[in-house]
Amino acid sequence: MSSKVKLATxxxxxxxxxxxxxxxxxxxxxxxxxRIEYVSGPYIDRKFQDxxxxxxxCLVEGSVSNEEDLHKVCIIRERSKKIISFGDxxxxxxxxxxxxxxGPKECLAHSYEELSxxxxxxxxxxxxxxxxxxxxxxxxxxxxxxxxxCPPPSDAIFYVINEVLEGREPNPSHLTRFGK
Amino acid sequence: xxEMKTIHSLxxxxxxxxxxxxxxxxxxxxxxxxxxxxxxxxxxxxxxELSEExxxxxxxxxxxxxxxxxxxxxxxxEDDKNMYHSLKKDDAKNLLAMMEGTQESSEYILxxxxxxxxxxKKIVLENAGYIDPDSLDDYIAADGYKALFSAISDxxxxxxxxxxxxSGLRGRGGGGYPTGLKWSTVEKAIGDQKYVICxxxxxxxxxxxxxxxxxxxxxxxxxxxxxxxxxxxxNKGYLYIRAEYPLAVKRIKLAIKRxxxxxxxxxxxCGSGFSLKLDVRLGAGAFVCxxxxxxxxxxxxxxxxxxxxxxxxxESGLWGKPTLINNVxxxxxxxxxxxxxGDWYAKIGTESSKGTKVFALTGQIKNSGMIEVPMGIxxxxxxxxxxxxxxxxxxxxxxxxxGPSGGCIPRDHLNLEVDYENLKSVGSxxxxxxxxxxxxxxxxxxxAKFFMxxxxxxxxxKCVPCRVGTVQMYEILKKISKKDGTxxxxxxxxxxxxxxxxxxxxxxxxxxxNPVVSTLRFFKEEYENLLVESRCHISISxxx
Amino acid sequence: xxxxxxxxxxxxxxxxxxxxxxSILEVAREHDIYIPTLCFVEGLCAVGSCRLCLVEIExxxxxxxxxxxxxxxxMSVITNSEKLLKxxxxxxxxxxxERNHTCAVCVSNxxxxxxxxxxxxxxxxxxxxxxxxxxxxxxxxxxxxxxxxRCILCSACVRVCDEIEGAHTxxxxxxxxxxxxxxxxxxxWGDASSCTTCGKCVQVCPTGALSEKGKAVSEQLKRxxxxxxLKSMRxxxx
Numbered sequence: 029m030s031s032k033v034k035l036a037t038x039x040x041x042x043x044x045x046x047x048x049x050x051x052x053x054x055x056x057x058x059x060x061x062x063r064i065e066y067v068s069g070p071y072i073d074r075k076f077q078d079x080x081x082x083x084x085x086c087l088v089e090g091s092v093s094n095e096e097d098l099h100k101v102c103i104i105r106e107r108s109k110k111i112i113s114f115g116d117x118x119x120x121x122x123x124x125x126x127x128x129x130x131g132p133k134e135c136l137a138h139s140y141e142e143l144s145x146x147x148x149x150x151x152x153x154x155x156x157x158x159x160x161x162x163x164x165x166x167x168x169x170x171x172x173x174x175x176x177x178c179p180p181p182s183d184a185i186f187y188v189i190n191e192v193l194e195g196r197e198p199n200p201s202h203l204t205r206f207g208k
Numbered sequence: 209x210x211e212m213k214t215i216h217s218l219x220x221x222x223x224x225x226x227x228x229x230x231x232x233x234x235x236x237x238x239x240x241x242x243x244x245x246x247x248x249x250x251x252x253x254x255x256x257e258l259s260e261e262x263x264x265x266x267x268x269x270x271x272x273x274x275x276x277x278x279x280x281x282x283x284x285x286e287d288d289k290n291m292y293h294s295l296k297k298d299d300a301k302n303l304l305a306m307m308e309g310t311q312e313s314s315e316y317i318l319x320x321x322x323x324x325x326x327x328x329k330k331i332v333l334e335n336a337g338y339i340d341p342d343s344l345d346d347y348i349a350a351d352g353y354k355a356l357f358s359a360i361s362d363x364x365x366x367x368x369x370x371x372x373x374x375s376g377l378r379g380r381g382g383g384g385y386p387t388g389l390k391w392s393t394v395e396k397a398i399g400d401q402k403y404v405i406c407x408x409x410x411x412x413x414x415x416x417x418x419x420x421x422x423x424x425x426x427x428x429x430x431x432x433x434x435x436x437x438x439x440x441x442x443n444k445g446y447l448y449i450r451a452e453y454p455l456a457v458k459r460i461k462l463a464i465k466r467x468x469x470x471x472x473x474x475x476x477x478c479g480s481g482f483s484l485k486l487d488v489r490l491g492a493g494a495f496v497c498x499x500x501x502x503x504x505x506x507x508x509x510x511x512x513x514x515x516x517x518x519x520x521x522x523e524s525g526l527w528g529k530p531t532l533i534n535n536v537x538x539x540x541x542x543x544x545x546x547x548x549x550g551d552w553y554a555k556i557g558t559e560s561s562k563g564t565k566v567f568a569l570t571g572q573i574k575n576s577g578m579i580e581v582p583m584g585i586x587x588x589x590x591x592x593x594x595x596x597x598x599x600x601x602x603x604x605x606x607x608x609x610x611g612p613s614g615g616c617i618p619r620d621h622l623n624l625e626v627d628y629e630n631l632k633s634v635g636s637x638x639x640x641x642x643x644x645x646x647x648x649x650x651x652x653x654x655x656a657k658f659f660m661x662x663x664x665x666x667x668x669x670k671c672v673p674c675r676v677g678t679v680q681m682y683e684i685l686k687k688i689s690k691k692d693g694t695x696x697x698x699x700x701x702x703x704x705x706x707x708x709x710x711x712x713x714x715x716x717x718x719x720x721x722n723p724v725v726s727t728l729r730f731f732k733e734e735y736e737n738l739l740v741e742s743r744c745h746i747s748i749s750x751x752x
Numbered sequence: 753x754x755x756x757x758x759x760x761x762x763x764x765x766x767x768x769x770x771x772x773x774x775s776i777l778e779v780a781r782e783h784d785i786y787i788p789t790l791c792f793v794e795g796l797c798a799v800g801s802c803r804l805c806l807v808e809i810e811x812x813x814x815x816x817x818x819x820x821x822x823x824x825x826x827m828s829v830i831t832n833s834e835k836l837l838k839x840x841x842x843x844x845x846x847x848x849x850e851r852n853h854t855c856a857v858c859v860s861n862x863x864x865x866x867x868x869x870x871x872x873x874x875x876x877x878x879x880x881x882x883x884x885x886x887x888x889x890x891x892x893x894x895x896x897x898x899x900x901x902r903c904i905l906c907s908a909c910v911r912v913c914d915e916i917e918g919a920h921t922x923x924x925x926x927x928x929x930x931x932x933x934x935x936x937x938x939x940x941w942g943d944a945s946s947c948t949t950c951g952k953c954v955q956v957c958p959t960g961a962l963s964e965k966g967k968a969v970s971e972q973l974k975r976x977x978x979x980x981x982l983k984s985m986r987x988x989x990x
Contacts, residue, residue: 174876178856207855669931
C-alpha cells in the first residue's frame with residue numbers, strides 16, 4: 029500500500045467539470061489505481077483538515093477566489109511534492125476570473141442586490157470573504173505542471189498523470205488547449 | 209535691416225557682415241538672457257525695464273538673447289565687461305548703477321573664468337546668449353550663412369559630404385550614426401525628389417538642448433539644413449518641432465521668413481540654381497514621433513507609428529522619396545564644420561566621437577544649466593567642475609544619461625570619458641543629451657519606475673512587446689516599490705527586460721528596459737531590499 | 753517592367769532561391785517552412801506588429817520580422833531556435849494577458865488563431881499577470897459584433913477595410929495600452945455610415961473579436977483566401 033503514489037485532488041473556484049472529466053477516464057482509472065492511492069479530494073469522504081502531510085501529486089481544479097481557497101493552496105503546496113493546475117480555471121482563471129473586470133463589490137451588488145427580489149440584503153456570515161481579484165493557481169503558489177482545458181479531456185488527464193508517474197515532463201499540447 | 213536687399217553672392221554677404229560688425233563695435237551692448245529658466249525668473253520684464261532706463265545712455269543697446277547656460281544663477285545679464293547673475297525682474301536700476309560703478313557689484317558679478325565656462329567648448333552654442341535670435345543682422349555679423357554660400361559657390365556636393373565625413377560628426381539625436389555616411393547614402397539614392405528633415409521633436413525628460421539651440425540661434429539650424437539639402441540634392445525640407453515649444457516654433461518660422469526675404473533660402477540661392485523651401489510641421493505631443501519612421505508618418509498626416517526598417521528613410525522616406533533626417537544639434541554643427549574644415553572639427557573629441565556635445569545638466573547639482581563640452585571629457589569633470597558638485601551638500605549617487613532610453617551610471621564610473629561607445633559600455637547611451645544628476649536621497653527603483661511609466665505612456669501601441677510589456681514591467685516595479693514584490697516578480701522583470709529589448713519594433717521599445725537594466729546592474733541590492741518573502745506569491749495583507 | 757533577379761539564401765540550413773523583393777515569410781511558406789504569425793494576412797500589407805514571426809539572421813544581432821524583411825543574396829535565416837521559442841512564448845503571454853480572452857466562452861472557441869498559436873508554441877499557461885481591462889462589446893451592427901475583450905490589435909480588420917474594400921471604416925484610436933479599434937469617428941458600428949457591411953473584417957479577424965450574428969460557435973469558421981484573390985484581381989485591373 030505504502031509503495032503507491034499518493035494522489036490528491038482539490039476543488040477550488042470551478043464548476044467541478046474537471047473532476048467529472050477525471051472520472052471519464054473510465055476503465056483507465058482501474059489501471060491507475062494499481063499505481064496510485066487517492067488520499068484526499070471530493071471523491072472520498074475526508075475533510076480538508078485531514079489532507080496528508082506527504083502527498084506526491086495534487087491536481088488543483090478551480091481558481092483562487094476567496095480566503096478559503098488561498099488558505100488551502102498554501103497548505104497543499106507545503107504538503108505536496110508535485111502540483112498540477114487542473115483545467116482552465118486553475119490555469120488561467122477562466123470564467124471564475126471574469127469578475128476581475130468589475131471587482132468583487134460591483135459583482136456582488138449586481139448579483140445579489142440589483143437582480144434580487146428581496147428588499148433587504150443581509151450581510152453574509154460564516155462564508156469566506158472574496159479576494160479582491162481571482163487568481164490562477166500559479167499566480168499564488170509554485171505550480172509544477174499545467175493541464176489546460178475546459179474541461180481537460182480525459183485522454184489529456186491520463187496522459188499527464190502517467191507522464192508524471194513515469195518521471196517525465198508532460199507536454200499535453202497535442203491533447204488539449206485553453207477552452208477545449 | 210531695412211537697407212538689406214537680396215544677397216546674391218558670397219562677396220556681398222561678407223561685405224554686409226563687415227558693415228554690420230563695424231556697426232556693432234560702435235555700440236556697447238547689454239545682453240539679457242531670455243532662455244527658459246531666466247524668462248521664468250522675469251528676465252523679459254528686466255530687459256524691458258533696462259531698455260527704458262538706458263534710453264538716455266549713448267550708444268547703448270539692450271538685447272534679449274538666448275540661453276547663456278548657467279540656468280541655476282539666473283537672471284543672467286552681460287555687458288561688454290562683466291556677466292551679472294541672480295538678478296530679479298526689478299533690478300534694472302541697480303544693475304545700471306553697478307555697470308556705471310556707482311554701486312557695489314561684487315556679489316552679482318560672475319567671473320567667466322569659473323570652470324562652468326572655462327571647461328566648456330562652444331561650437332553649437334557659439335552664438336547662444338550673444339546674438340538676438342530674431343535678428344538676421346546679428347547672425348550674419350557672426351559669419352552666418354557664410355558656410356552655406358561658400359558651399360554653394362565654391363564646393364561640389366561631394367566635397368561638402370567629404371568635409372562632413374572628415375569631421376567625424378555623428379548624429380546627435382542619440383543613435384550616433386555617422387552623419388557624412390547618412391548624407392552620402394541620401395545623395396546616392398535615386399529619386400527625382402529628395403527631402404531634408406530636421407528632427408526637433410525633443411522629448412526626453414530633462415532635456416532642453418534642441419529647444420535652447422532653436423530659441424537662441426535659429427538661423428544656425430536653418431543654415432545647417434540648407435547645406436545638407438545642397439549636399440544631398442534636396443529642394444524641400446521640414447522642421448518637425450514639437451508643439452510644446454511655441455517660442456522655438458515662432459523663432460524658426462520668423463528666421464525662415466527673413467532668410468527667404470533676403471535670398472538666403474527659397475529660389476535660386478546665391479545665384480546657383482539651388483533652391484530650398486523649408487516648412488515647419490508641429491508634433492502633437494507623441495514622444496515616439498522622434499523616431500524617424502514615426503516622424504515621417506506624422507508629417508505625411510498619418511498616425512505617428514513606426515514602421516520596420518529596412519527600408520531606411522535614406523532610400524525610401526517621406527512619401528517614399530529619399531529623405532535625410534538629422535537632429536537639431538547635428539545641423540547646428542554643420543556651418544562651423546564647413547567654415548573651419550572637417551579636419552578642424554576632427555581634432556576635437558575622442559577617437560570614435562568627434563567634436564562637442566551639448567548637455568542639459570539637471571537634477572541635484574549646483575550649476576544646473578546647458579553646457580557644451582568636448583567629447584572625451586570625464587563625467588567627473590562635467591559634474592564636479594562644470595556642474596560645481598552636488599547641491600544641498602549631499603553625496604553623489606548616480607547620473608542618468610540618454611533620457612528614457614538611457615541608464616544610470618554610478619560613482620565607480622565617474623572617470624568615464626564621455627563618448628558614444630563608453631556610455632554604451634556602462635549600459636547607458638549618449639541619447640540626445642539629457643544628464644540628470646542624482647544624490648544619495650534618490651531611490652533607484654523609483655527612478656526606474658519613473659522612466660518605465662514614461663515609456664509605457666509613450667508607447668504607440670503598434671507592437672505587442674512594447675505595448676503590453678512596458679505595462680507589465682511598470683506594474684512589477686510598482687509592486688516592488690510598494691514592498692509587495694517577490695523574488696519571482698524580480699525574475700519576471702528581468703525576463704521582460706530581455707524580451708522587450710530584443711523583440712520590440714522600434715527604438716522606443718528596444719530601449720525602454722534600459723533604465724531597469726542599468727539600475728539592476730549597479731543597484732540590484734536596492735531592489736532586493738524591497739522584496740518580501742511570502743508563503744504565496746500574492747500579498748495576503750492586501751487581499752484580506 | 754524589368755525582370756526581377758533571383759536571390760539565393762539559406763533558411764534553416766536549406767538552400768533556397770527566390771525572387772528579389774520577396775519577404776522571408778513568403779519564401780519560407782513557398783517551401784513549407786512554418787513561421788508563426790498572427791498579424792500577417794496574405795494579400796494585405798505586412799506591418800510586423802505581432803512580432804511572432806521574428807527570425808534570426810546570421811551576422812545580424814537583431815531579430816527581424818519575417819513578414820516585412822526582404823531576402824537578399826547570401827542571407828542565412830534561422831526560423832526556429834530555443835531563443836526564438838522563448839521570445840515567442842513570452843510575446844504570446846503578453847498578448848493573451850492584455851485583454852479578456854476567456855476561451856471557454858468565446859464564439860471562436862476551436863477556430864481561433866490565438867488559441868491555436870498557444871497550442872502550436874506548447875504554451876500550457878500564461879507567464880505574466882492578466883490585466884483584466886474593462887472593455888466594450890459593440891453589437892450595434894445588424895450583422896456583426898465587435899468584442900473588444902478578444903481583440904489583439906493586429907489591425908487586419910483596419911487593413912482589409914482600407915486596402916481591399918476601400919471603405920476605411922475601421923481605424924485605431926488611442927496610444928499604447930489604450931489603443932483600440934474604432935469604426936468611423938469612434939461611433940457605434942451600427943451608426944458608422946461608411947461601413948458597407950461587406951464582412952471582410954470579420955473574415956480576417958484571427959480571434960473572436962469580430963464575429964457574425966446568428967451563427968453558432970461551430971459555424972464561426974473564418975474564410976480568408978478571398979483577400980489575395982481580390983488583391984490580385986485589383987492588380988490586374990490597375
